[in-house]
Amino acid sequence: MENTIVLRTWLDDLKLTHPLVIAGPCSAETEEQVMGIAHALKDTDVNYYRAGIWKPRTRPGNFEGVGAIGLKWLQRVKEETGLKTATEVANKAHVDLALEHDIDLLWIGARSTVSPFIVQEIADALRGTDKVVLVKNPVNPDLSLWLGAVERLRSAGIEKLGVIHRGFSTYEKTKYRNIPEWQLAIELQSRFPDLPLINDPSHISGKRDLIFDVSQAALDLNFDGLMIETHTNPDKAWSDAAQQITPDRLVQIMRDLRIRKETDQEAAYRQNLSNLRAQIDVIDNQLVDILGKRMKVADAIGSLKKEKNVAVLQTNRWNSILGKMILEGQEHGLSEEFVLKMFKAIHQESINHQEAIINS
Ligand code: PEP
Ligand code: MN
Numbered sequence: 001m002e003n004t005i006v007l008r009t010w011l012d013d014l015k016l017t018h019p020l021v022i023a024g025p026c027s028a029e030t031e032e033q034v035m036g037i038a039h040a041l042k043d044t045d046v047n048y049y050r051a052g053i054w055k056p057r058t059r060p061g062n063f064e065g066v067g068a069i070g071l072k073w074l075q076r077v078k079e080e081t082g083l084k085t086a087t088e089v090a091n092k093a094h095v096d097l098a099l100e101h102d103i104d105l106l107w108i109g110a111r112s113t114v115s116p117f118i119v120q121e122i123a124d125a126l127r128g129t130d131k132v133v134l135v136k137n138p139v140n141p142d143l144s145l146w147l148g149a150v151e152r153l154r155s156a157g158i159e160k161l162g163v164i165h166r167g168f169s170t171y172e173k174t175k176y177r178n179i180p181e182w183q184l185a186i187e188l189q190s191r192f193p194d195l196p197l198i199n200d201p202s203h204i205s206g207k208r209d210l211i212f213d214v215s216q217a218a219l220d221l222n223f224d225g226l227m228i229e230t231h232t233n234p235d236k237a238w239s240d241a242a243q244q245i246t247p248d249r250l251v252q253i254m255r256d257l258r259i260r261k262e263t264d265q266e267a268a269y270r271q272n273l274s275n276l277r278a279q280i281d282v283i284d285n286q287l288v289d290i291l292g293k294r295m296k297v298a299d300a301i302g303s304l305k306k307e308k309n310v311a312v313l314q315t316n317r318w319n320s321i322l323g324k325m326i327l328e329g330q331e332h333g334l335s336e337e338f339v340l341k342m343f344k345a346i347h348q349e350s351i352n353h354q355e356a357i358i359n360s
Helices: 005-013 031-041 069-081 092-100 116-126 143-155 182-191 201-205 208-220 247-256 267-308 315-331 336-358
Strands: 020-024 048-050 084-088 105-108 132-136 161-165 197-199 225-229
Touching: 005 161, 020 031, 020 247, 031 048, 031 069, 031 247, 048 069, 069 084, 069 092, 092 116, 105 116, 116 143, 132 143, 143 161, 143 182, 161 182, 182 197, 197 208, 201 208, 201 225, 208 225, 208 247, 267 336, 315 336
Parallel strands: 020 048, 020 225, 048 084, 084 105, 105 132, 132 161, 161 197, 197 225
Antiparallel strands: none
């Protein structure tokens, strides 16, 4: 992806004094609903009005979108409110129709990004367009797949590009609908600083209470914008009801978010940050040092066990260590989950050491 400067231009051209905002309903439902939400968002910070026209549903039998008729409603939104329009495209037919209806921004959904065939089909259909095209991360945490989709669009001559981070599926149930795995977005940002990065707190959260915190986390990590599902009657939405917020709530969130400046604009901030990072580096070194010491003690225990022919794994002792450390962790503001994970890893390493000693 050379020539990355071009990628940012469309965003810089908007000359925004706040993060880019894409808002609107998960799905276009009726003309009244689409117009009602658009008018409620008209005089806000919203830059692009989103509405899903074709909905990828995990299970069949749910509302699958109103189809092409909804594109006419989006055209009306643009005429009446001046908001630019955005929708998801998942095949060539969608692209052709969206372009025919002059949709300003097209995005590739998480379920499409996983398929290079689909992405290629979409890229070919978009060849030569000057519309903005954003790629949502694939449902699985795979950075190459995400970047691969961007590269396919780049190769088709699309210059106004960006990515949307909407979190990743897990089998395990967590407080998120899709866990953020922020490190992937951070890595993408550090490898391609000129690729606009938008956060989608709605699909990460799955419920409206988490939207603010996820948005703030994204802005703290210097994301360029937010895509937030917004509906005048969220509870009655035909898709993703639990995660949609009202236009009023969106305005409030935009007001309350602390918008961070670019790091290099504030020398004092940078100085503070680098001091804190230096402290972290020192502590990290101490951590490794102390873990090495602990392991030496474990080695000594291993030698003793070998002498006495005792089993390596002593479950009772291990459980009592864990119990104590969870309590200790709480006092230091560490979650039980973290303490458990950390001690499991430390314990496993001790067992490996002791096995090696006993079998030596
Ligand atoms: C959406 O934006 O409504 C959508 C279906 O998103 P995703 O592809 O992230 O699931
Ligand atoms: Mn949705």
